[in-house]
Amino acid sequence: SSELTQDPAVSVALGQTVRITCQGDSLRSYYASWYQQKPGQAPVLVIYGKNNRPSGIPDRFSGSSSGNTASLTITGAQAEDEADYYCNSRDSSGNHRVVFGGGTKLTVL
């Protein structure tokens, strides 16, 4: 079972703002990173650290964190943003374990 908890599914109207959350004790010590995965494709990193976007990721994607919760916000969601989103971080057990959230299916209406 995942030690990072995500809502299984979220929907957003086209052009609106949506927040996808990730909860876990490890997030009190480590930043989350976020990945977008479309069917049949490898995950793509969209946010890492406090709020860093790799080159080529639109600025409508942003990240934030508070306590044990990390959030990925898409401001002005586009049809092409419909995908599965996963968070990940280092586990707080101290043994270099990496954990992923269970994923959130984003539907753009």
Place this chain on the structure above:
Amino acid sequence: QVQLQESGPGLVKPSETLSLTCAVSGYSISSGYYWGWIRQPPGKGLEWIGSIYHSGSTYYNPSLKSRVTISVDTSKNQFSLKLSSVTAADTAVYYCARQDGHYDSSGYYVEYFQHWGQGTLVTVSS
């Protein structure tokens, strides 16, 4: 431009050993970073299997540790995964990826996989 490519058998029999290799181009493994394996069963989420540093130091998912071996061949710029005693539950798309990590200005550590292979489906079946 860093590129990773998985290779190996797409079909493995139950109780046998799954073996995959990840060839890296555009970056020398010897230069640093951890290099990881992640898998995704059909219709399910991502699961970290383990990672290796260029020096050979390894870290494994405790749930798989007894069956996993990850090794690195810096002369070929590739790293490999072996998973023994496989069952149908090991059927998945297996990805290799470069594992980046650093402390930011606030002292928090961030770890992420920026470069991924395309993934390879391994089916465990007789």
